[in-house]
Amino acid sequence: MHKPDVTTSEKSSRHCGFSIATGQPYGLVLRVSAGTIRRVPEILEVESYRKLASRVVGATIVRGWADAYLAKKLTSPGAWARAVRGLTVESTSRRGKLLLLATSGPTLGIRFGMTGVLLLDGEAGIEGLFYGPHEFSAKWLRGGLEFDDGRKLLVHDPRRLARFEIEPDLSSLGPDALTLTKKQFDQLLAVDRGEGPAIKARLLDQSKVAGVGNLLGDEMLFRAGIDPRTPTGRLGMEDRRRLLSAFRATMNALARRGGSHLGDHMDARVPGGFCPRDGGTMMVATIGGRTTYWCSVHQH
Numbered sequence: 001m002h003k004p005d006v007t008t009s010e011k012s013s014r015h016c017g018f019s020i021a022t023g024q025p026y027g028l029v030l031r032v033s034a035g036t037i038r039r040v041p042e043i044l045e046v047e048s049y050r051k052l053a054s055r056v057v058g059a060t061i062v063r064g065w066a067d068a069y070l071a072k073k074l075t076s077p078g079a080w081a082r083a084v085r086g087l088t089v090e091s092t093s094r095r096g097k098l099l100l101l102a103t104s105g106p107t108l109g110i111r112f113g114m115t116g117v118l119l120l121d122g123e124a125g126i127e128g129l130f131y132g133p134h135e136f137s138a139k140w141l142r143g144g145l146e147f148d149d150g151r152k153l154l155v156h157d158p159r160r161l162a163r164f165e166i167e168p169d170l171s172s173l174g175p176d177a178l179t180l181t182k183k184q185f186d187q188l189l190a191v192d193r194g195e196g197p198a199i200k201a202r203l204l205d206q207s208k209v210a211g212v213g214n215l216l217g218d219e220m221l222f223r224a225g226i227d228p229r230t231p232t233g234r235l236g237m238e239d240r241r242r243l244l245s246a247f248r249a250t251m252n253a254l255a256r257r258g259g260s261h262l263g264d265h266m267d268a269r270v271p272g273g274f275c276p277r278d279g280g281t282m283m284v285a286t287i288g289g290r291t292t293y294w295c296s297v298h299q300h
């Protein structure tokens, strides 16, 4: 689904010693066909990036570069180049939407923002994850790692919100959404005082659970039949049971289907849309800072 057409480009560019000849292998222009749904890299997409990155386990970094955007959380772009040189990648992991590379030195982190795509020698970590102009362009390659065997791991990011990190602080991130246990789920719904935030906002709170993005949050609530505005503390036992079940079913189903954008409610995510389950009018509001859709009939 959403297979990009692959054509070649004549252009070439050079970044800090990386010759990015856009003949091969960077000659790929990944153009996504018209009507493609915009895809933001959520946890399932980052898990695909992790699998791609795991192919460089055992390789040693001979060079790294980052532009000012990717290096925004570092002291300087040069800090990345200095920190990564000579490190051997030992393993890959992920906490929510943060990709982690454990190395012979510091742990390296990559955040992908709204449009970041991980590429390994021109191969995208996931198909169709292109946004805006829906196109690959060498000018949007913002940084990466070059290995002793000649391979390159690169971040392509038109919107400039992807970030590199060195020894990222994981203490601000909740447990990972793909492996959430019942106990962690109960902690996610715990409210200190009052009724707490709207359940949608709580699901998006990365300090409570890492990796639930906007589409996944809406899909879980759609499946559970819960109004996203419901205060977290007002959810009864039955609501909680249905939400946990929907939480896991959403993660499993969408991983199987191939992405966070393939939920049951997705086609109804348009103004004036109708629920695919019961034909109810879809409601839309900003909750937890994000555009939220829900069914006026079965979500209450």
Ligand SMILES: [Zn+2]
Residues within 6 Å of the ligand: 275, 276, 277, 278, 279, 280, 295, 296, 297, 298, 299
């Ligand atoms: Zn409905």
